[in-house]
Amino acid sequence: MPAELRARAEVVWSGKRTQTREVIVTLSHSGLSMRFVDEKAGEDFFSFSLLEDLGFLPPFPCDEPNFTLRFSGDRVLILSVGNNPLIYDRRKFEAFIHGIFVELLNGVPVLMRRAGEPWSVVHLRLIGPGRLLVVENERERLMSLSSVSEAEVLEDTLWRFKVYSPSGVESFDLKIGERRIRLFILRYLQRFSPLSWGYLAELSREFPELERELKRPELEPLEREVLDVLLAGIDPLDVPRVLGLDVLKVEGVYDSLIRKGLLRIKGVRKIVEPTPLARKLKEGGEK
Incomplete structure (x- = not known):
């Protein structure tokens, strides 16, 4: 550095x-x-x-x-x-x-709990561009904020994250008392972790300027067509048939939309769904 x-x-x-x-x-x-x-x-x-x-x-x-x-x-x-x-x-x-x-962020203490467990003091740790971790005792990795699949705001200082793992879906609550630290975390993910954009839309409501900046990435015509079909409720496994496209080609489009923060993997590799950012932009009528 x-x-x-x-x-x-x-x-x-x-x-x-x-x-x-x-x-x-x-x-x-x-x-x-x-x-x-x-x-x-x-x-x-x-x-x-x-x-x-x-x-x-x-x-x-x-x-x-x-x-x-x-x-x-x-x-x-x-x-x-x-x-x-x-x-x-x-x-x-x-x-x-x-x-x-x-x-700004390394070593900052926050509160964290798994479902059904008490709160514990943990720390933020950046280990490389786009890799923001929550660790215990400065060593044990508990969660990567860069690999979260879903997120929601439960109250002003409390965020809930869901992470897919080989053993299933894990849920974590993170309580960050200082407003500017919450903003700095989101700004970090915005710049260095494009894959997180899908859930940043959910966490950015507290910060109108950031919320306005979360725009839909530039899309190729086929990417837009695939995303629109998924937003209409078509099962991702049926998209190749509905659009008359090769399965591998559609999966390649899925990969691209995941990188742009507009799709996320839900369980099995081929099962994807639009992120909150994609739904928000559709509801807002952004072209």
Whole structure:
């Protein structure tokens, strides 16, 4: 995980843009330190204790890879990298962003219980891009948030997850008291775990900005046709016959829709169903 990065930085104060600066940004547990390396020297610091949101769409069009962070006082930091590979490293940029989430989420205590069991204190742990675990005693893996099949909000601070395993369906309740930690978890999954998009729609109602950003991915005509048939209630095993398509071809479409967060596996490999995100978009009339 890189702790230092060459990037461009722009700060938006109360909706007003400032000049984009060339910076060396350094990541620490307490925040982001920036050292300006263009014609005007200087430094700045952005404390994670003041962080309100991150990873949202920038407030203006930005064609370069970018990452946004909103701090209290209506202060938005936009980090980006240009096209010159001699100056900017896009892979390092993504790794640096992942490192920000590691600092924010790794080791955070939450409450967890299996059905019929008492609450216990467990911890969040990020072990690689897209792999957010709930662990016990910092070692024993209990659940991967990146492999959840279904999720629902039981109350403001309480989420219920269902995970398919060889032994059947397991149900877990997770209680996360701090609102911004709930948001940071969802933002992490949004950026690094596209397979989780299917259930993010259910958990994002508390955060209208995130909810608006969960748009239907671009679909090929055949993907749209298969999804529409499934949303109409056709049994997934009957879809090849209904559409007059080869079974293997339809299963390939299922795989693609799963990757886009619009289908999930339910039990046996060939049994799929639309995710809450797919149903929500259909109900909303999004094309």
